[in-house]
Amino acid sequence: MTDNAEISRVGVVGCGVMGAGLAEISAKAGLDVLVAVTSTTSEQAGRKRIERSLANAVAKGKLGEDERDSLLERITFTTDIGDFADRQLVVEAVTEHEPTKLKIFSQLDAVLEDDEAILATNTSSLSIMRIARATERPGQVIGTHFFNPVPVLPLVEVVGSLLTEQSAHDRLAAFLTDVLGKEVVRAPDRSGFVVNALLVPFLMAAMRMVESGFAAAADIDRGMTLGCAHPMGPLRLADLIGLDTLHAVATEMYEEHKEPLHAPPPLLARMVDGGLLGKKSGRGFYDYR
Template identity: 55%
Template sequence: MSQFSRIGVVGCGLMGSGIAEVCARAGSEVRVVESGEQALALGRSRLTASLDRGLRAGKLTEAERAAALGRLSFHTTLADLADCDLVIEAVAERLDLKRAVFKELDGILTDPAAVIASNTSSIPVIELAAVTTRPAQVLGVHFFNPVPVQRLIEIIPTQVTDAAVTEQVMNFAADTLGKTAIRARDRAGFVVNALLVPYLVSAVRMLESGIASAEDIDNGMVLGCAHPMGPLRLLDLIGLDTAQSIAESMYEEYKEPLYAPPPLLRRMVAAGTLGRKSGQGFYGYGENP
């Protein structure tokens, strides 16, 4: 069985809202939880705007949009997820925050077979499974931004994840969500970020050392290597704070200098210039990023 009937999504930021959208569009009942009413309203607005864009682009009909919205509900307490059979955590990329969510969910979910998954970009999933009483039902499901568009999901079982749980989630990703699922070992960075992050932070170091401008670095990779987006624009899309967290997690795991976030990246994050979501990163995005 690949279908989950009730899905909880913890966090309704860029990733959480996208995950909730694709699950609702695929036919699942989805309950979204945020930390407060203001964050919840912002997340609901973000999700509705995404559905509206899909409608305008002809990616879904008015009836499909209405059906997806009808499958969504919005909440501010994890207790509202008690009878979910799959909960996907999509909070900020911080180990302490994620562990707190996992521990609370473990005590709330009424079905002992319910699956708890993390959308972490880089944190070893076993660090989250260890705070639960159901480590066999814990794994990583790493979506990519923007979730409704990007077709990949990384599935990351730990060394103690039940093989049947892994297969169920792999099948759900492919058969229900229509994504391509790849399996990765539980190592910081998994497949994509283990290859991508050294490339991105190298671009920051290149800019920091004055070798080339941001525009020339990005044009070099777009026009010279046929990348759809240059590394610095991609960092702005990902979010510089998220990129820093991923780089720190990978450096902590491997102690390889190529993973360490450069000083320029740290200073930009400290200054609140986080990329598109803040309106300013390596490029400016005006008032409506």
């Protein structure tokens, strides 16, 4: 491969909220998209996520019905990671759990036939270096931090490790901007990257205010939306991101930096223990039922 235009076959591992969004934008760009799932149940759930998103786009007049149908035809599913052999770019988008990601990257490394295929992990806090070392091609491993919802938000943080080849970094950045229409921020391989290094301490501080009784969640959010022109308050944003995801990210950041502002407060840990994960579970700092 010599330039981003040659990337036409994309693989996505996982079809949760992020994986479904990645599959959708790749298909919209006219690419051949193969999605790896763990079961037929996962496939059905992932397909429904994509179909719901496209139905919304059609309802808003952003996508024609014929376009939707042809887009869906470009997305296929598999439960066999071996089917990724011909992929030129693979983006892993499973849960923020390092052992799981390491296993997937080892498997992908064994099946990909193209030595220049790029292996990207969609992560918001994990070490790209550690993930890269699970392969025999660390120079082709890179981090991508897409933002939810993927079809709407334009930003992607691109994170290379000390072993990532500059050519892979440049090719992926060009592909993201020229083919997928995203805006790229280059970030260092440090837990939190750029955005979460600023965002997570802010969200943890808002949670501590609730935990201590300093202020109610609704008042904190109204203060930041009406007083600081934030489009969404920190507690409602936390619910949207997922409190389990935030707990994992904050924990990883604290483990690396040992900065008290990163440490998840006990309230967050208890909410996660109780299954109060935010919007996706129906209840977090707000009730969505």
